[in-house]
Amino acid sequence: MLHHSILETLPRELQKEALERIQVMRFPAGKILFRAGEHCQGLPLMLSGAVKVQMTGVSGNSIVLYRMGADDICTLSIGCLMTGCGYRAEAFVEEESEAAMVPRGLFDRLMDQSAAFRLGIMESYGRRLDDLMLLVEEVAFRRMDERLEEWLEARRSPIHITHQELAVELGTAREVVSRLLKELERKDRVQLSRGRIDVKGL
Amino acid sequence: MLHHSILETLPRELQKEALERIQVMRFPAGKILFRAGEHCQGLPLMLSGAVKVQMTGVSGNSIVLYRMGADDICTLSIGCLMTGCGYRAEAFVEEESEAAMVPRGLFDRLMDQSAAFRLGIMESYGRRLDDLMLLVEEVAFRRMDERLEEWLEARRSPIHITHQELAVELGTAREVVSRLLKELERKDRVQLSRGRIDVKGL
DNA sequence: CCACCAGTGTGACTTTATCACTGAACTGCT
DNA sequence: AGCAGTTCAGTGATAAAGTCACACTGGTGG
Numbered sequence: 241m242l243h244h245s246i247l248e249t250l251p252r253e254l255q256k257e258a259l260e261r262i263q264v265m266r267f268p269a270g271k272i273l274f275r276a277g278e279h280c281q282g283l284p285l286m287l288s289g290a291v292k293v294q295m296t297g298v299s300g301n302s303i304v305l306y307r308m309g310a311d312d313i314c315t316l317s318i319g320c321l322m323t324g325c326g327y328r329a330e331a332f333v334e335e336e337s338e339a340a341m342v343p344r345g346l347f348d349r350l351m352d353q354s355a356a357f358r359l360g361i362m363e364s365y366g367r368r369l370d371d372l373m374l375l376v377e378e379v380a381f382r383r384m385d386e387r388l389e390e391w392l393e394a395r396r397s398p399i400h401i402t403h404q405e406l407a408v409e410l411g412t413a414r415e416v417v418s419r420l421l422k423e424l425e426r427k428d429r430v431q432l433s434r435g436r437i438d439v440k441g442l
Numbered sequence: 443m444l445h446h447s448i449l450e451t452l453p454r455e456l457q458k459e460a461l462e463r464i465q466v467m468r469f470p471a472g473k474i475l476f477r478a479g480e481h482c483q484g485l486p487l488m489l490s491g492a493v494k495v496q497m498t499g500v501s502g503n504s505i506v507l508y509r510m511g512a513d514d515i516c517t518l519s520i521g522c523l524m525t526g527c528g529y530r531a532e533a534f535v536e537e538e539s540e541a542a543m544v545p546r547g548l549f550d551r552l553m554d555q556s557a558a559f560r561l562g563i564m565e566s567y568g569r570r571l572d573d574l575m576l577l578v579e580e581v582a583f584r585r586m587d588e589r590l591e592e593w594l595e596a597r598r599s600p601i602h603i604t605h606q607e608l609a610v611e612l613g614t615a616r617e618v619v620s621r622l623l624k625e626l627e628r629k630d631r632v633q634l635s636r637g638r639i640d641v642k643g644l
Numbered sequence: 645c646c647a648c649c650a651g652t653g654t655g656a657c658t659t660t661a662t663c664a665c666t667g668a669a670c671t672g673c674t
Numbered sequence: 675a676g677c678a679g680t681t682c683a684g685t686g687a688t689a690a691a692g693t694c695a696c697a698c699t700g701g702t703g704g
Contacts, residue, residue, distance in 0.1 A: 295575055297583045301582070301583045308612060318564075319564070319568025322561060323565055323568055325568075329575060331633065348557065351557075359556075362524040362525075367521075370530060372574040372578065377500075377583050379582045381505075381613070382501065402653075403651085403652065413576070413691080415653085418654085419653085419654080433651090434699085434700060486663080599678095604683090615661055617661080617662080617685085637670095
């Protein structure tokens with residue numbers, strides 16, 4: 241089902257046109273939506289699922305920048321679309337996802353014709369910028385043990401993830417995650433097993 | 443003199459209207475352009491000068507996120523303008539600056555009427571997002587001594603800055619900067635004095 | 645049943661962050 | 675000039691985080 245709030249805001253006629261020109265795509269879990277350096281073909285409006293956007297530095301280390309879920313807009317694609325530059329990050333499909341692909345021409349037309357569409361795009365940009373600013377602060381100044389605990393608290397147990405993946409989430413090294421987790425296990429706050437973490441929220 | 447490339451792109455009539463509604467403001471060095479939490483009144487188009495945008499985390503530590511110079515657009519303000527949220531960062535005027543303030547109404551009108559204006563705004567957003575992504579990677583993975591050296595190389599000696607300010611530039615602690623600089627001095631790569639660093643580019 | 649391998653644990657060491665304090669350099673005052 | 679107050683810089687001690695090297699372990703698939 242094609243449902244995205246930014247499309248709801250369009251006047252009847254424009255909406256009809258949009259629906260005709262939009263192509264809904266389905267991405268299985270595990271797929272790479274785009275890689276660093278690739279050029280983008282259209283603006284994806286997320287309809288369902290979950291996608292993580294991460295980048296890999298010159299050092300070879302990676303960090304998750306943010307996630308996209310239902311009703312999100314792939315802000316990164318806008319920049320690529322407008323400037324013709326390639327992506328700097330890569331997007332990895334975590335759960336099977338659907339996205340409505342808005343081709344360049346339609347995007348221009350919607351930006352031209354609908355103030356509400358523009359507002360939606362700008363809000364999305366603003367939010368992403370905010371997210372990244374918070375991430376910078378987090379990475380620069382916050383303690384890793386705190387960040388790890390918060391990350392764990394924010395999901396529901398059991399969490400299926402490897403220490404390596406968790407390290408990428410937090411932008412640190414695998415060994416650091418292993419040690420901090422082990423410490424938490426000693427404090428009886430989690431139960432560790434291969435590829436799985438059970439958080440004991442007592 | 444009011445000259446900003448995004449205004450050049452406007453068709454004659456719209457440009458005339460813009461020039462009428464825009465107010466040029468002058469900010470002396472040392473002034474705070476905006477603080478965290480404040481709401482913004484219009485979109486500043488930088489005409490001249492230099493402004494650094496930095497944020498202070500919950501920990502009390504600060505980090506410089508990016509700088510704005512002539513012909514830049516204050517991307518952060520767009521988000522505040524559109525969503526009505528306050529700024530998350532603060533902007534500090536480093537060199538006396540002039541900015542053309544585009545009021546909300548005019549901004550909406552320009553977005554509505556000019557594709558070129560929209561493109562300019564989007565490009566600016568895209569660049570900022572890119573900058574922040576690079577910063578995240580830098581802060582998360584790169585070594586401080588390398589980053590410090592690069593920072594020093596990128597300006598011309600002598601550099602007038604305190605260790606504390608330099609720490610904020612790099613998002614680290616003052617002591618770390620002091621020690622690394624001292625180390626560089628021992629290697630005869632710099633000459634230190636109070637509030638000043640002479641880089642010996644041999 | 646065993647080889648293989650991704651995932652995990654850990655010691656040793658380096659780099660960075662934090663805390664606490666000292667001293668040095670500038671400023672403005674008398 | 676002499677002094678007090680303030681900002682800036684240096685440094686030891688210690689903790690946190692990152693890096694490197696390598697051992698172990700639980701699954702998977704011959």
